[in-house]
Amino acid sequence: MMKKYAIVASLFLLPVGSAMADKDVGCGLGTQIWEGKSGLAAKVLAATTNGTFGNQTFGISSGTLGCSKDGVITAADRLPMFAGANLDQLATEMAAGQGEALGTLASLYNVDAQDRAAFNATLQAHYAEIFSSADVAAADVLQHVERVMARDARLSRYVA
Numbered sequence: 001m002m003k004k005y006a007i008v009a010s011l012f013l014l015p016v017g018s019a020m021a022d023k024d025v026g027c028g029l030g031t032q033i034w035e036g037k038s039g040l041a042a043k044v045l046a047a048t049t050n051g052t053f054g055n056q057t058f059g060i061s062s063g064t065l066g067c068s069k070d071g072v073i074t075a076a077d078r079l080p081m082f083a084g085a086n087l088d089q090l091a092t093e094m095a096a097g098q099g100e101a102l103g104t105l106a107s108l109y110n111v112d113a114q115d116r117a118a119f120n121a122t123l124q125a126h127y128a129e130i131f132s133s134a135d136v137a138a139a140d141v142l143q144h145v146e147r148v149m150a151r152d153a154r155l156s157r158y159v160a
Contacts, residue, residue, distance in 0.1 A: 026081060027067035028059050038137040043084060079108050083138035090141070091131050097124035109149070109158045118154050 030049025034042045059065030083090065086101045093099025097120045111119045123130060123145060130144040149155040 028065050031066050039135050040088075043138075047085075079105075079142055080139060082108060083142050087138050087141065094123050094130065095127050097121055105145075111155070111158050115154055115158075118152070119149075122148060122152050122155060 026047065028049065028051075030046035030052075033049060034046035037046075059067035082104065086104075089099070089101040090105060093102040102120055102123070103116070106116050106119045109119075126144075126148045130141055130148060132140070132144065146159045149159045
């Protein structure tokens with residue numbers, strides 16, 4: 001019975017939500033419903049909704065719900081997905097200048113091993129600029145990271 005209510009509610013919310021999504025939670029009905037919303041609660045709700053009732057799988061298979069059928073995940077796609085799923089961990093590690101999530105972020109930007117220390121130190125030095133507010137969205141964090149990297153002579157080649 002609860003499933004029926006969730007499906008009906010989803011159908012009523014879909015037109016409202018289609019004007020608002022956060023692409024770092026993937027494609028699917030949840031992305032459509034929670035479009036434009038930011039913050040942890042919205043991301044969790046979007047990701048949960050995307051995984052519910054197999055709608056993300058259906059969207060990928062059919063090329064609907066904001067999903068693509070080509071099956072290619074590019075680095076440009078992985079960055080927002082990773083940042084969205086690990087934003088709190090990235091904030092903690094960026095402030096400390098080290099950590100596994102920060103290392104993964106460097107890998108996604110294809111930062112060479114010899115430049116990883118500079119990557120970590122540069123992002124740590126610009127932490128306040130990158131995490132400009134308590135409710136900053138993952139897409140904004142990535143935009144700020146790329147802006148900081150572009151200004152650094154050693155790191156600029158990774159965002160060219």
